[in-house]
Amino acid sequence: MLTGIHVAFIGGDARQLEVIKRCIQLDASVTLIGFDNLESIFTGATKRPLTCDVLRDVDALILPVVGTDDDGYVESIFCSKPLQLLEEHAASLQKHCVVYTGMAKPYLRNLLAAQQISLVELLDRDDVAIYNSIPTVEGALMMAIQHTDITIHGSQAIVLGLGRTGMSMARALHALGARVKVGARRQEHLARIFEMGLTPFHFSELKQQVSNADYIFNTVPQLVLTAEVIAQMPQTAFILDLASKPGGTDFRYAERRGIKALLAPGLPGIVAPKTAGKIMAQTLSRLIAEQTITRGSHHE
Structure with a gap:
């Protein structure tokens, strides 16, 4: 279970929906950033804008499979406004927060490394x-x-x-x-x-x-x-x-x-987004749960 864990999502495609569903099922507190045009609002998830305040108490931040582009823009098919992850956003994250993505470009790696925030690239995992x-x-x-x-x-x-x-x-x-x-x-x-x-x-x-x-x-x-x-x-x-x-x-x-x-x-996300999303959801929920155990008593 992910009770007491705050998971935030920034952007993404249909694959993210499976991950969001899974986090809600496991009782995480879920914030959705860049999901303005998503019609089905998940019960138990809150839509918020991308601001430093929203990110301050996040335990796990989940980005799309391709985290950001070379200028920090995050792709989202559910949002018409551009989403740009900046230095101030990274600086507002707590040090124990872990950022999850499929693969990271140097921009994202450098942004998080400068703030000593952990980054997990899922596609590196066997x-x-x-x-x-x-x-x-x-x-x-x-x-x-x-x-x-x-x-x-x-x-x-x-x-x-x-x-x-x-x-x-x-x-x-x-x-x-x-x-x-x-x-x-x-x-x-x-x-x-x-x-x-x-x-x-x-x-x-x-x-x-x-x-x-x-x-x-x-x-x-x-x-x-x-x-x-x-x-x-x-x-x-x-x-x-x-x-x-x-x-x-x-x-x-x-x-x-x-x-x-x-x-x-990126064929998985094109031909079978539901299956690809379930693969990500299974791994992410396990990693976030492990991260919580490792972190110990932050939420006690």
Whole structure:
């Protein structure tokens, strides 16, 4: 239970609604900032403007998956007015307050570090990233089917990277009957790909491996699909870049060659916001409860 804990939300999308519901169920005191246009007002939650006064007694501050942009603006689909998190806001937070987000840009990290406020980036956590790989893969398969005129079954599919999303992606493609090759750098990843019954190759061989690819799914957040690599692909290849912005593909050159290449970050929130929200809610409620236990007697 989160009885006696003050949780504030600043902005967000449909995923946040699941987290808000969960916090209310667990008896937290909930403040919503930047939810002016939200029609269903949650019983037990208060809508407030973004002011220093509102933030003064907050124990846990929850920001959207992408915390702020480079100028401190927080995205909110439920508010028409811009929300900007400034130095004065961070300074008004209590030192025991913990700020939770999916991933933080340097602006947010520096803002909180200057005030010695703890920051937790949920997408850095293995559990959240593995759960999130499920809607990501489903969304990726949906997009691949929508944008091509062949079946995944029997196709030549390449997955780049064997992280949390790469492994789930490779497994799903294999289960659908694709001939799957997976590119990785680390020897233990190459061994794991072989163990999974897939074809491993080292990134240094990427140019040679793409010559007959139908689908290429990139999960590596650095430029791996360079012009030199794209030049070796058949014009019918379809690239889906699942890495965080700006992705790992030379999109300009792909367009020039007439190869369809799409950047699709944040698929969980697009294709399955309810599931993605429940994943966040489960983890966040546990972390806030742990934070309270660690903090000890602040609310006694």
